[in-house]
Amino acid sequence: xxxxxxxxxxxxxxxxxxxxxxxxxxxxxxxxxxxxxxxxxxxxxxxxxxxxxxxxxxxxxxxxxxxxxxxxxxxxxxxxxxxxxxxxxxxxxxxxxxxxxxxxxxxxxxxxxxxxx
Amino acid sequence: xxxxxxxxxxxxxxxxxxxxxxxxxxxxxxxxxxxxxxxxxxxxxxxxxxxxxxxxxxxxxxxxxxxxxxxxxxxxxxxxxxxxxxxxxxxxxxxxxxxxxxxxxxxxxxxx
Numbered sequence: 287x288x289x290x291x292x293x294x295x296x297x298x299x300x301x302x303x304x305x306x307x308x309x310x311x312x313x314x315x316x317x318x319x320x321x322x323x324x325x326x327x328x329x330x331x332x333x334x335x336x337x338x339x340x341x342x343x344x345x346x347x348x349x350x351x352x353x354x355x356x357x358x359x360x361x362x363x364x365x366x367x368x369x370x371x372x373x374x375x376x377x378x379x380x381x382x383x384x385x386x387x388x389x390x391x392x393x394x395x396x397x398x399x400x401x402x403x
Numbered sequence: 404x405x406x407x408x409x410x411x412x413x414x415x416x417x418x419x420x421x422x423x424x425x426x427x428x429x430x431x432x433x434x435x436x437x438x439x440x441x442x443x444x445x446x447x448x449x450x451x452x453x454x455x456x457x458x459x460x461x462x463x464x465x466x467x468x469x470x471x472x473x474x475x476x477x478x479x480x481x482x483x484x485x486x487x488x489x490x491x492x493x494x495x496x497x498x499x500x501x502x503x504x505x506x507x508x509x510x511x512x513x514x515x
Binding site for chain 2: 318341344390394395396
């Protein structure tokens with residue numbers, strides 16, 4: 287079974303540009319969440335999508351947005367990039383049927399490394 | 404909101420020794436506690452998780468213990484090997500959602 291797949295793995299953008307990152311969850315998983323990892327702030331929750339609806343949101347500015355498609359694939363977008371947006375962006379997926387048990391285990395992809403110059 | 408503290412920030416052990424990393428959480432509603440291992444340049448790999456209805460879980464050389472009353476949980480690695488060297492993150496979450504709150508991480512170095 288394929289794991290969580292994120293593309294692209296590495297990218298460099300210029301300040302002011304926008305970027306879109308993609309995440310394909312594990313087959314059958316319907317919940318996708320995104321995290322930002324930086325040396326200074328650690329791993330921080332961005333948002334979570336379940337069945338194409340944003341279910342939870344972290345404390346990030348409106349420049350950070352996301353969406354989920356009917357096949358559970360998700361994209362996140364960052365507009366008007368700032369130097370401080372340079373980070374590893376991680377996607378995680380879970381079955382999350384709200385019944386507990388092993389289906390709710392959360393798995394991460396390898397991340398997309400974004401450098402803003 | 405939830406806050407997770409993780410200690411120590413760095414840990415060096417001799418190959419074959421045990422390593423223990425501890426985390427405390429603040430929100431008594433949290434009931435799912437995973438541990439992730441991150442190697443240089445890679446994402447976070449789930450190594451073990453525990454839910455609040457159990458106090459301990461073991462998987463070969465790795466074990467996790469949970470004390471709900473004290474709101475802390477710990478990762479135990481026995482017979483450490485050089486390939487265990489990595490950054491380890493603890494996290495806490497309410498079970499019915501994907502919002503994980505992470506600790507700051509522990510750099511584990513296993514010296515051979």
